[in-house]
Amino acid sequence: MCGVQDLRQGLKRMYMVNGVLTDVFPVSDRGLQYGDGVFETVLMHEGKPVLWREHLERLERGCRTLRIPYAVNDAGLSASIKEVYDRYHRVGAPSVARCVIKIMITRGGGGRGYRPSQNSHPSEIISIHPLPEIPLEIYQSGIAVRSLKASVSQNPTLAGLKHLNRLDQVMASMELGEDEFEGMMHLPNGDLIEGTKSNVLAKINDRWVTPEISGAGVKGVLRQYLLARSINWGLPVEETRLGQAELADLQAMAIMNSVFGIIPVNRFNETELDVHSVLQEVQASVHKEIPFF
Numbered sequence: 001m002c003g004v005q006d007l008r009q010g011l012k013r014m015y016m017v018n019g020v021l022t023d024v025f026p027v028s029d030r031g032l033q034y035g036d037g038v039f040e041t042v043l044m045h046e047g048k049p050v051l052w053r054e055h056l057e058r059l060e061r062g063c064r065t066l067r068i069p070y071a072v073n074d075a076g077l078s079a080s081i082k083e084v085y086d087r088y089h090r091v092g093a094p095s096v097a098r099c100v101i102k103i104m105i106t107r108g109g110g111g112r113g114y115r116p117s118q119n120s121h122p123s124e125i126i127s128i129h130p131l132p133e134i135p136l137e138i139y140q141s142g143i144a145v146r147s148l149k150a151s152v153s154q155n156p157t158l159a160g161l162k163h164l165n166r167l168d169q170v171m172a173s174m175e176l177g178e179d180e181f182e183g184m185m186h187l188p189n190g191d192l193i194e195g196t197k198s199n200v201l202a203k204i205n206d207r208w209v210t211p212e213i214s215g216a217g218v219k220g221v222l223r224q225y226l227l228a229r230s231i232n233w234g235l236p237v238e239e240t241r242l243g244q245a246e247l248a249d250l251q252a253m254a255i256m257n258s259v260f261g262i263i264p265v266n267r268f269n270e271t272e273l274d275v276h277s278v279l280q281e282v283q284a285s286v287h288k289e290i291p292f293f
Contacts, residue, residue: 004005016084016126029123031106034114035165038062042058043131043259045291046097047085049078051258055103062161063105063122070105070122077103079222082125085250090105100129100259104164113183119194134260136293138181138285140282142275145255148172148183152193152216160219172196180257184268187216195255199223201262202242203252203277212239222258226286233285254278261292 014025029038040059043050052074060072081101088099104125110117150172158165162241168185173196176183182195193211194200199220210227213219230237240246252274253265263279287293 010229011261014084014088014128016080019080021084021087023124025123026109028109028111029106029112030108030116030120030129031104031123031125031164033112033165036116037068037104037106037164037248038066038162039102039164040162041259042081042101042103042126042212044081044085044099044101045293048217049081049101050290051225052078054225055258058162058219058221058224059103059105060275062163065157065161066107066163068105068107068122070124077126080124082184084126084128086191097122097129100131102129103118106164132259134293138263139261139293140264140275140279141217142264142273142278144267145180145182145184145253145265146269147192148175148185148196149183152177152189154187154216156215159215159217160213162218167195181263190244193217198255198257198260198263200242201226201237201256201282202250202256203274203279203282204242204246204249206251208237208282209234209242210237210241211242222256222261222286222290225290226256226282229289230282230285235281235285251279254282256286261290262286 006214017025038059040055042055049055056072056074063070063072107116108123109119110120150168153168172183172185174194182198185196186192186194192200194217199210201208210223211217226237248270250268250273253268254262255265256262262283264275265273266275267273
């Protein structure tokens with residue numbers, strides 16, 4: 001078993017930049033200069049990426065929308081992830097059976113100025129991280145969430161993408177206390193869009209819905225998985241606007257993302273919510289198919 005210092009040294013090199021294991025990255029890269037790129041955060045379970053097809057589809061869609069000339073290659077990315085994961089395993093990192101892979105694709109170098117150079121070459125950065133510590137009891141008892149002051153920026157062109165410009169989420173996250181797992185983000189008009197790191201699922205008038213993401217927000221891969229498959233469970237989920245009028249009839253709520261799965265919300269602002277229906281109607285079906293814990 002390696003010592004603490006050995007482990008730190010090993011983890012220092014848990015980055016692969018354009019196929020090379022290194023923690024060196026050029027400061028001229030447009031991902032750093034302008035947030036010009038996209039990323040995916042992937043749960044690894046026993047060496048395999050979870051919801052991999054959905055992650056690849058969103059990565060490809062993001063690069064296409066931003067016109068980054070990066071060809072999303074399943075075999076190539078999978079091989080790079082395996083190499084980083086195997087190295088992580090060799091240094092005896094904790095919780096190696098379950099960890100998180102982050103994939104970033106930037107436009108690459110290009111000098112000063114917003115307009116990209118025609119000669120820029122995309123950068124591919126892969127890193128590996130320990131799985132966040134999540135108390136198992138919240139999967140059954142739920143969490144309390146509140147609306148945050150930081151709002152979500154509207155941009156129909158970028159809506160849905162997991163792009164590198166995440167200052168909205170940074171500002172919102174700084175409002176959370178140490179004991180708060182998540183908070184809700186709205187548009188300036190009050191419409192609920194998402195959490196700082198999650199999508200939202202709500203039960204209103206006995207219907208399960210998720211906020212429509214056409215002008216703001218991220219289309220999380222678990223959200224997309226749920227929209228595509230929930231009808232097979234006899235539990236169709238619809239996309240809709242969640243304004244203040246709709247939220248007045250809120251019965252139940254859950255947060256979801258591709259790392260921690262489905263977590264019930266037991267209170268939203270001052271409203272007490274039904275946790276049981278989340279557990280029985282949604283969480284049981286999703287967690288039966290996907291190994292979130």
